[in-house]
Amino acid sequence: MLGLLRAAYLLKGVWAVLAALLVGSGLIWLGGSDPIEAYSALFSGAFLEYHGFATTLVKMSPMLLAGLAVALPLRAGLFNIGAEGQIYLGALFATFAALYLPEMPGWLHIIIASIAGAIGGGLWALLPGYLKAYHGINEVIVTLLMNYIGINLVSYFVSGPMLAEGAPYPYSDEIREPLWLPHVLPGTDAHLGVAIGILLAIMLFVMFRRTSLGLSMATVGQNPAAARYAGMSVKRYVMMSLAFGGALAGLAGAYEVLGLKYRLFHMFSAGYGFDGIVVALLADANPLLVTVAALFLAGLRSGANIMQRAVGVPTTVVEAIQGLVIIFVAASVAFRFEKSTLAGIMRRRQEIGAALYSESKSKRIEEQQP
Amino acid sequence: MMEVFLDPTMLADFLATSLRLSVPIVFAALGGVLAERSGVYNIGLEGMMLAGAFGAAAGTFFTGSPLVGLVSGIFTGALTAMILAVLAISVGVTQIVAGIAINIFSIGITAFLSRIVFSGQANTMTLPGYKAFALPGLVAIPILGPVLFNQDALVYLMYVTVPLLFILLFRTPWGLNIRAVGENPRAADTAGISVAKVRYLCVLGSGALAGLGGCYLVLAQVYLFSEHMSAGKGFIALAAIILGRWNPVGALFACLLFGFFDALQLRLQFANPEVPYQAFIILPYAVSILALVGLVGKPTPPGAVGIPYEREGK
Numbered sequence: 001m002l003g004l005l006r007a008a009y010l011l012k013g014v015w016a017v018l019a020a021l022l023v024g025s026g027l028i029w030l031g032g033s034d035p036i037e038a039y040s041a042l043f044s045g046a047f048l049e050y051h052g053f054a055t056t057l058v059k060m061s062p063m064l065l066a067g068l069a070v071a072l073p074l075r076a077g078l079f080n081i082g083a084e085g086q087i088y089l090g091a092l093f094a095t096f097a098a099l100y101l102p103e104m105p106g107w108l109h110i111i112i113a114s115i116a117g118a119i120g121g122g123l124w125a126l127l128p129g130y131l132k133a134y135h136g137i138n139e140v141i142v143t144l145l146m147n148y149i150g151i152n153l154v155s156y157f158v159s160g161p162m163l164a165e166g167a168p169y170p171y172s173d174e175i176r177e178p179l180w181l182p183h184v185l186p187g188t189d190a191h192l193g194v195a196i197g198i199l200l201a202i203m204l205f206v207m208f209r210r211t212s213l214g215l216s217m218a219t220v221g222q223n224p225a226a227a228r229y230a231g232m233s234v235k236r237y238v239m240m241s242l243a244f245g246g247a248l249a250g251l252a253g254a255y256e257v258l259g260l261k262y263r264l265f266h267m268f269s270a271g272y273g274f275d276g277i278v279v280a281l282l283a284d285a286n287p288l289l290v291t292v293a294a295l296f297l298a299g300l301r302s303g304a305n306i307m308q309r310a311v312g313v314p315t316t317v318v319e320a321i322q323g324l325v326i327i328f329v330a331a332s333v334a335f336r337f338e339k340s341t342l343a344g345i346m347r348r349r350q351e352i353g354a355a356l357y358s359e360s361k362s363k364r365i366e367e368q369q370p
Numbered sequence: 371m372m373e374v375f376l377d378p379t380m381l382a383d384f385l386a387t388s389l390r391l392s393v394p395i396v397f398a399a400l401g402g403v404l405a406e407r408s409g410v411y412n413i414g415l416e417g418m419m420l421a422g423a424f425g426a427a428a429g430t431f432f433t434g435s436p437l438v439g440l441v442s443g444i445f446t447g448a449l450t451a452m453i454l455a456v457l458a459i460s461v462g463v464t465q466i467v468a469g470i471a472i473n474i475f476s477i478g479i480t481a482f483l484s485r486i487v488f489s490g491q492a493n494t495m496t497l498p499g500y501k502a503f504a505l506p507g508l509v510a511i512p513i514l515g516p517v518l519f520n521q522d523a524l525v526y527l528m529y530v531t532v533p534l535l536f537i538l539l540f541r542t543p544w545g546l547n548i549r550a551v552g553e554n555p556r557a558a559d560t561a562g563i564s565v566a567k568v569r570y571l572c573v574l575g576s577g578a579l580a581g582l583g584g585c586y587l588v589l590a591q592v593y594l595f596s597e598h599m600s601a602g603k604g605f606i607a608l609a610a611i612i613l614g615r616w617n618p619v620g621a622l623f624a625c626l627l628f629g630f631f632d633a634l635q636l637r638l639q640f641a642n643p644e645v646p647y648q649a650f651i652i653l654p655y656a657v658s659i660l661a662l663v664g665l666v667g668k669p670t671p672p673g674a675v676g677i678p679y680e681r682e683g684k
Binding site for chain 2: 031275277
């Protein structure tokens with residue numbers, strides 16, 4: 001019985017999704033359509049048809065990377081609500097590198113533009129990390145507010161200095177064709193970004209399991225006081241985990257440009273950074289499960305359009321379902337509360353706060369003693 | 371640009387705009403102060419405000435009465451807060467996660483329902499609402515009169531709500547209970563206060579206030595509902611709570627500051643069309659962050675904020 005319960009608990013994300021879909025079917029019914037017809041249009045469109053599945057993969061790329069961008073700091077007890085802004089900064093930096101660096105072989109230029117994107121997103125997340133570490137300012141609020149600044153910063157660049165000549169809409173010049181990411185499904189838009197995302201998810205999984213860096217990060221997350229006794233700087237790890245997260249979101253933005261749009265557009269991201277929060281929470285911050293959650297939620301997104309065309313249900317119902325997924329994930333945490341990753345997050349946040357405080361205090365004492 | 375601040379009529383006009391722009395943030399921030407004082411971190415203010423805006427629009431749309439819309443908006447805000455209350459107080463989940471869930475759910479559900487309820491005319495209709503009227507006598511005060519006393523009913527409601535909330539929190543036994551529950555729930559429990567009951571009431575009140583902020587957007591600013599019309603105002607309110615040190619009056623002044631920068635941003639957009647307008651849109655957000663960074667001393671939130679309370683032996 002206990003084993004059964006434990007298995008049911010491990011599948012709690014699945015239960016949450018099913019419950020959300022159930023409530024969602026009520027909404028679809030309210031909108032005057034048949035829920036079964038609507039869902040079958042959605043899921044067959046998203047996963048069973050070649051081009052539909054390709055669209056799912058296109059949306060999965062940024063959702064997966066943004067999911068990792070939220071999950072990584074979450075492991076260290078930090079909430080990164082700013083992936084959306086980091087995506088914009090990543091795209092901006094990658095486009096800079098793609099358009100304005102001297103000509104070089106395509107593959108090398110792709111790598112450099114990717115690194116530039118990661119740096120852009122990483123720097124955008126480093127600021128809230130620094131403010132958290134050295135000023136104790138809540139990273140939730142700072143990352144949230146920085147989204148709006150990041151989005152408008154890109155709007156500024158593409159409608160001002162980077163505006164393509166004769167463009168009817170704020171967007172930049174097109175990047176050179178050798179820089180376009182190869183496609184993973186021939187004849188579709190599905191690009192290499194999704195494969196890179198999966199690779200990074202596996203690497204992160206291994207990093208948390210096997211490397212000293214991953215172990216240190218997890219220690220800072222799980223027991224900041226112990227981390228301090230072991231001589232680790234909690235401040236450094238707070239900044240590092242947020243910056244790494246931001247770098248992953250920056251990659252998401254870079255691949256939207258290099259893989260899909262080939263230009264930097266005004267308002268190009270359809271809230272992928274916020275989807276990343278849903279992905280990470282649904283996956284309980286586990287990098288491998290992030291892949292699965294991103295695939296599923298990307299399918300919901302791409303299938304929603306097909307559903308709207310087929311049975312006339314507005315696509316926004318999918319956003320409501322996404323919200324319901326987190327509500328149910330959050331509620332399911334109530335079972336075996338103490339053991340779940342999510343339950344530990346708030347505790348960790350407080351411990352980090354305490355550790356930061358004592359770290360700065362001990363430093364102050366050191367300074368006072370000449 | 372400078373003449374705005376030199377000419378009394380233009381200055382009054384500008385300050386009145388600043389005030390109006392800050393009203394929705396003020397209501398949301400008051401809601402946040404109430405919830406956080408009782409120990410519940412309400413990051414779902416944004417979603418509750420949006421739900422309130424939708425409720426106000428739907429109520430007014432069906433009845434033609436802004437008053438019904440107001441009541442409906444306040445109720446919808448409180449209803450949304452019920453989700454946070456159940457998750458954060460009864461179930462004991464991470465409050466930030468619950469708040470994020472509410473925001474994402476609220477954006478989706480209001481967009482979905484607005485298509486059904488207003489069936490395509492959401493962006494074209496004009497709902498009846500509250501218009502400005504001058505308070506006789508008071509409006510004659512130079513500059514301050516037209517700024518403060520030539521406004522709509524909801525602004526006057528705000529003038530009453532801020533001191534009422536202050537008195538409730540700091541001058542009544544109920545307020546003492548609320549703060550006790552927020553600072554040290556175990557001690558409050560020992561003293562016979564029901565922690566869950568106090569927190570439930572505060573979170574529901576918080577949602578009602580945030581919903582009222584949403585009502586203002588619909589019934590006194592744009593007279594229609596549009597998708598995601600709260601546009602981050604609930605998040606700015608979160609910054610205002612910290613700046614205002616969890617005090618209703620402090621939060622009011624923080625919000626007025628944000629309203630001022632928002633009005634300045636609009637004015638700059640019109641005055642300097644050659645500068646891309648995005649440079650000005652980011653002003654209120656940048657000022658929020660700078661204000662948090664530039665705080666003198668460390669802000670101290672209520673002691674138990676964010677921690678679910680479980681009675682021993684449960």
